[in-house]
Amino acid sequence: MKNEKITIPRSKLKGLYLKKRKSTSDISKIYRCNPETIRRRLIEYKIKRRLYEIKINIKKDDLVDFYENKNLSFKDIAKKYNCSQWTIRENLLKNNIKLRKSTSFLKWRDPGNTLNPNLSSSPDISYILGVLLGDAWTYKYKNNSFIGLDVLDYNFCKCFYDTLKKIGLNPNIFQKKKYWRTIASSKLFYNWFNNLTIEDIRKIALDYPIYFLKGIHESEGCLSINHDKRYNRSYLILIIVSCEENTIQLTKQLIEGLGFHPRLNLRKYPPGDKRKPIWVLNLGKQEEIKSFLNIVNSCTKNLETMNQKLYKYP
Structure with a gap:
């Protein structure tokens, strides 16, 4: 028994094909037939093929x-x-x-890989580099590349988050256990940062020294209260630490460029201790500490407390 010829009205086929612009495959599904049948009907009815x-x-x-x-x-x-x-x-x-x-x-096509952040030298990039040479990090997992920061201080985390957005990244910020995390995905940023030399970083930092110092200070800086027993007097010392000599030497150079007089010491651990030696940079003059804090204008939540300590022990 031969299969019956499928009836497809010319006007109906023309409407589906030319007006609704359905493909021969889509039309064949409507009439439950082979796409070749539809193509033959188009030829039979002298319906012109669409241009594309x-x-x-x-x-x-x-x-x-x-x-x-x-x-x-x-x-x-x-x-x-x-x-x-x-x-x-x-x-x-x-x-x-x-x-x-x-x-x-x-x-x-991973979302982070399609972003095109602005990586040219700028105050924002200088600040980000300062933070990255301190508390922030980058890492790669399978096809994803990340930049992030884990800290207890929300204001510091939010400041880093805002700066990442300014250069065109799409970061998230959330609380994880007792600390705050800012994280963004960007293959371009990851590759750019991990291919920078210390000279590349130095050039950007020298262009925008205050922003770099703000980043490194918020990451690795603190105020320590010392007590001088000889004079029964307490005073403040501003400290910035790093295990990387290149980082601390660059920081020292930038601080000196602003007219301050920092001191640099190397603290070594006892023999057998596997921890890296720590470079300690400090400002001891009270007026210099006040000026440095005002210039850097830290966004951390401890800034008010630090100023209270500073003015309490002039």
Whole structure:
């Protein structure tokens, strides 16, 4: 027994194909037939093919630029030429352009990888570098690259969060156990920062010294109260510490550039102790401490307490 010919009114087919712009595959699903049947009906009814279904040849250089250099998907390229994704695929194969694995495109399209932060030298970048040479961190897990900060002080965490947003990142801030965390995902930032040399960092810090010092001070700085038994008098010392000599020497250079007179000492642990020696930079003159705090203008929640201590022991 022969299959009965499927009846598809010409006006109905024309409306679906030209007005509603449905594909032959979509129309075949409506009539529960093979897409080839729909194509034959189009020929039979002399319904002209839509323009974007006509074979399109795309220059190889353009395909390489869109697909390999700019990492565009079939869909994105197809929109540029008003054609189907399969047309793009056929042109790639015809030009011997190797197709990406779907997983590689998904890796690149991770939200953090598509951000384009402003990484040029600026006050915000200088501040971020200061924090990164202290408490902040970067790390990579599988296809994701992160920059973050874990601290007890919410104001410090929020200040870092705001600065990351200013350069075009999309950070989150939340409380985890007893501390606050700011974290952002960015492959470009991660690669940029981890390829910086100390000279690259020095150049940015010298361009915007106050912002770098603000970052390193909020990360590694504190005020210590010392008591002089000889004169029965208490006084304050501003301290910045680091295990990295390059970091502390740069910090010292910047502080001296502002007209202050810091001292630098190296504290070593007893033999057998595996901890790294610590470089300790301090300001002891009370007027210099006041001036430094006013210039740096720290955003930490301890600033008010620090000033109270400072003016309590002039």
